[in-house]
Amino acid sequence: MILSIESSCDDSSIAVTDIVTKEILFHRKISQEAEHAKYGGVVPELASRLHAVDLPKLLEEAKPYLDDLKAVAVTNAPGLSVTLLEGVAMAQALSIAKGLPIIPINHLKAHIYSLFIEKEAIFPMLVLLISGGHTMVLDVESFDEITVVATTMDDSFGESFDKVAKMMGLGYPGGPVIEKLAQKGDPDRFPMPIPLQHSPKIAFSYSGIKNAVRLVVEANQPLDEQTKADIAASFQKAAIAHLMQKTKKIFATLKPKDFAIVGGASANMAVREAFANLCARFDCNLHLADLQYCSDNAAMVGRCAIDAYYMERFSDALTIEVSPRTDNIS
Numbered sequence: 077m078i079l080s081i082e083s084s085c086d087d088s089s090i091a092v093t094d095i096v097t098k099e100i101l102f103h104r105k106i107s108q109e110a111e112h113a114k115y116g117g118v119v120p121e122l123a124s125r126l127h128a129v130d131l132p133k134l135l136e137e138a139k140p141y142l143d144d145l146k147a148v149a150v151t152n153a154p155g156l157s158v159t160l161l162e163g164v165a166m167a168q169a170l171s172i173a174k175g176l177p178i179i180p181i182n183h184l185k186a187h188i189y190s191l192f193i194e195k196e197a198i199f200p201m202l203v204l205l206i207s208g209g210h211t212m213v214l215d216v217e218s219f220d221e222i223t224v225v226a227t228t229m230d231d232s233f234g235e236s237f238d239k240v241a242k243m244m245g246l247g248y249p250g251g252p253v254i255e256k257l258a259q260k261g262d263p264d265r266f267p268m269p270i271p272l273q274h275s276p277k278i279a280f281s282y283s284g285i286k287n288a289v290r291l292v293v294e295a296n297q298p299l300d301e302q303t304k305a306d307i308a309a310s311f312q313k314a315a316i317a318h319l320m321q322k323t324k325k326i327f328a329t330l331k332p333k334d335f336a337i338v339g340g341a342s343a344n345m346a347v348r349e350a351f352a353n354l355c356a357r358f359d360c361n362l363h364l365a366d367l368q369y370c371s372d373n374a375a376m377v378g379r380c381a382i383d384a385y386y387m388e389r390f391s392d393a394l395t396i397e398v399s400p401r402t403d404n405i406s
Contacts, residue, residue, distance in 0.1 A: 080378035083163030084155030088130035093378035127162035149381030190376035207339035261309030268314035336363035
């Protein structure tokens with residue numbers, strides 16, 4: 077079995093996975109959303125302190141499996157340095173105490189493997205990764221062969237939802253709040269600009285939509301509930317349209333047979349529906365992770381670690397990569 081640890085941001089998670097069957101034997105996650113909501117976003121130092129409290133609790137729950145481990149896997153990049161260190165420190169302690177090899181796991185690659193929890197991996201595949209820190213299209217040929225086709229020039233898809241929610245005083249995290257509110261709104265009431273619509277550049281940008289929302293919010297004070305819903309719906313429509321326009325151009329060039337959406341924002345049902353329609357048009361198979369595995373979790377780290385284990389990707393000296401928007405997914 078492999079014990080896996082995830083602490084790249086504001087979710088403490090530990091899982092135990094059977095190396096041979098890929099079955100999840102143990103998986104628990106403790107979210108910090110309630111604590112960070114007070115500040116309108118993640119506070120790194122607070123997140124680190126909460127990981128220091130929560131990870132040992134989760135490890136105690138996984139105690140029945142600790143004598144049968146073959147390795148310990150841990151997210152070591154990318155993410156917040158002060159939170160990554162909590163998970164890495166635990167992994168190193170377990171390695172020394174149990175004589176186990178350590179498998180360092182890239183957080184973005186783990187999100188790709190969220191598609192394959194308790195099943196075999198499918199490659200090659202084109203993958204759209206959308207989360208609070210990332211918006212990128214990846215051409216995934218194998219575990220090691222991953223090419224970044226397009227990425228964001230500024231804000232990420234998920235980050236823009238958080239910031240729009242904050243503008244309207246809706247709290248954190250903004251993704252689920254905006255999605256739910258948008259269901260009650262008129263998506264055509266406030267026309268929003270679609271970034272890079274007339275540009276041949278294959279990239280993403282959400283700063284322009286965010287600024288457009290700011291202007292609408294300022295012009296419609298005080299905001300009543302229907303206006304909030306209409307802003308949410310109008311914003312979400314433009315945000316998804318931007319994803320669709322750029323990804324459609326990539327489809328036309330690469331003609332993928334298999335396409336997937338991963339990351340926390342892939343739980344958005346409007347996104348899933350839009351890309352289901354796009355994949356149907358291009359005769360492409362759409363792959364989606366179970367909703368419980370879209371956000372950060374140790375189960376996806378453990379599934380990624382299984383393939384790494386068979387390739388003997390062990391490390392004695394773990395390094396921490398702190399940039400939340402790095403394009404490096406080696």
